[in-house]
Amino acid sequence: MHLIDTLEARIAQLDAQHLRRRLRPTQSPCGPHVTLNGTERLAFCSNDYLGLANHPAVVEALAQGVRLHGAGSGASHLISGHSQAHEALEHKLAAFVGPQFGAGDVDDAPGGSGCRTLFFGSGYMANLAVTPALAATGEPTAIFSEALNHASLIDAVRLARGARVHVYPHGDLQTLETQLAQEPATNKLIVTDSVFSMDGDIAPLPQLLTLAERYGAWLIVDDAHGFGVLGAGGQGVLAHFGLNSPHIVYTGTLGKAAGVGGAFVAACPQVIDWLVQKARSYIFSTAAPPAMAHALCTSLDVIAGPEGHARRAHLQTLIAHLRARMADSRWHLLPSDTPIQPLILGSNETALAVSAQLEAQGLWVPAIRPPTVPSGTARLRIALSAAHSLEDVDRLASTLRALE
């Protein structure tokens, strides 16, 4: 009884601070035009950056995958849940991102060089796998964690028992270098988001890799918002910067630009093999439905093909258009070249009020509040998708400007 009273009081407190969160069921598939409470809204909420979540070929592949492989996997990967559909996706992903992992490209031989990948049910689970497993080698371990990292990376660091943890301020290479230089641990892991999910800026990965190599550290990169979007072929942030190193462990999510769900880790074969031995979120969880992996193979074909190129080019046009339309307004967009275009509003109340005003005009742009972002930096997180038209973006800009 006491617990229920406490919970009610705490939720009332959240409400009073404009921090209470509520679910909003949609009545239509993910896309720019979403039905909410029976009315259509122009939405700038999703991470479906390429518009693949409701792409006919991907939808059909998922349906076909179910017909071929059934609804569920039935077990974890190491028991009997690992299907040839998962295996095929892992090979396809390794061929796609492999060139970013050092000398060779794809190599499946145990102990070989090059790149292998491991499929997970979600990005959260993939991130929970990597850092704790790489900290569980028995070597003294130190972790260098970027201050604005995603919750899943923060939780992963918390699970890395026994490791010494240094948090370095956002983008602060100088502090990171000092921490690296003073750290005696032999196993060093730098952990960072590539594209910061609530700010849209990109981590200085070339400089981070230089530091990693100088101090014998590994670079763990979460490219949730870069995979499919960045790089000429959509291979993600490593290709965007032209980086290539065997000392990178890369996570890409597959529920954002890839439009379906799940995630993968790409790394050298030894790291992947170690994850299979040690990563608890991999070992103790039912494998995602093989149909998902089947659909993701089609999604990857779209990302890597001419249609993917065209969608990325259109997305860049939309980003430039929104920024140009907002340039001389009183609204302050954070500097960002990615589809994440945050509008900083400050207080929770203002962020909620502006979001509600937009909603009254038929637009859906979510207000993001603490603890997702630091206190006093509540914002609208405008997320653009290749499925938006130039007119959609114009309508957002005009509506915002009319609220000035």
Ligand SMILES: *Cc1c(COP(=O)(O)O)cnc(C)c1O
């Ligand atoms: C969304 C996100 C994740 C989690 O991925 P899911 O597949 O949604 O679990 C991890 N890291 C970052 C930076 C994200 O934005």
